[in-house]
Amino acid sequence: xKKVKFFSDFKAFISKGNILDMAVGVIxxxxxxxxxxxxxxxIIMPIIGRLCNTKSLANLSYPEAIVDEAxxxxxxxxxxxxxxxxxxxxxxxxxxxCMFLVIRTFMKMRAKAEARKAAEEAAxxxxxxxxxxxxxxxxxTLATLNDIKAxxxxxxx
Numbered sequence: 001x002k003k004v005k006f007f008s009d010f011k012a013f014i015s016k017g018n019i020l021d022m023a024v025g026v027i028x029x030x031x032x033x034x035x036x037x038x039x040x041x042x043i044i045m046p047i048i049g050r051l052c053n054t055k056s057l058a059n060l061s062y063p064e065a066i067v068d069e070a071x072x073x074x075x076x077x078x079x080x081x082x083x084x085x086x087x088x089x090x091x092x093x094x095x096x097x098c099m100f101l102v103i104r105t106f107m108k109m110r111a112k113a114e115a116r117k118a119a120e121e122a123a124x125x126x127x128x129x130x131x132x133x134x135x136x137x138x139x140x141t142l143a144t145l146n147d148i149k150a151x152x153x154x155x156x157x
Contacts, residue, residue: 032095062080
């Protein structure tokens with residue numbers, strides 16, 4: 001029974017149309033991730049590597065990596081390769097910061113649009129004439145009594 005509910009929920013999720021928006025977001029996010037990874041690996045890390053007096057930050061390890069004359073990097077057995085980890089942390093922070101900026105911008109635009117819509121609705125409500133007030137129970141009763149009085153006077157003549 002639970003499987004049936006799961007598949008019906010999944011069908012409802014797919015048929016909403018948001019799945020297409022999500023797919024576009026994933027594709028753009030993947031491409032953006034590649035750009036950020038290239039920025040980190042090809043531009044930022046060489047700069048940090050020079051500051052750390054190493055050719056590549058990815059080669060940082062404990063104990064230190066061994067670079068032979070041909071430029072081949074070998075790591076001692078059981079080495080802790082923290083350089084690549086640092087690269088991935090920087091990569092993550094850049095992606096997270098960019099996503100924060102995009103979401104923040106979107107939320108500001110959304111808030112402005114909602115404020116503009118609320119202002120338009122308030123202006124439209126101010127321009128619309130007020131509906132006549134509904135008569136109270138006492139007023140309805142008095143009107144009914146006056147109608148009865150008028151009918152009685154008419155019939156008595």
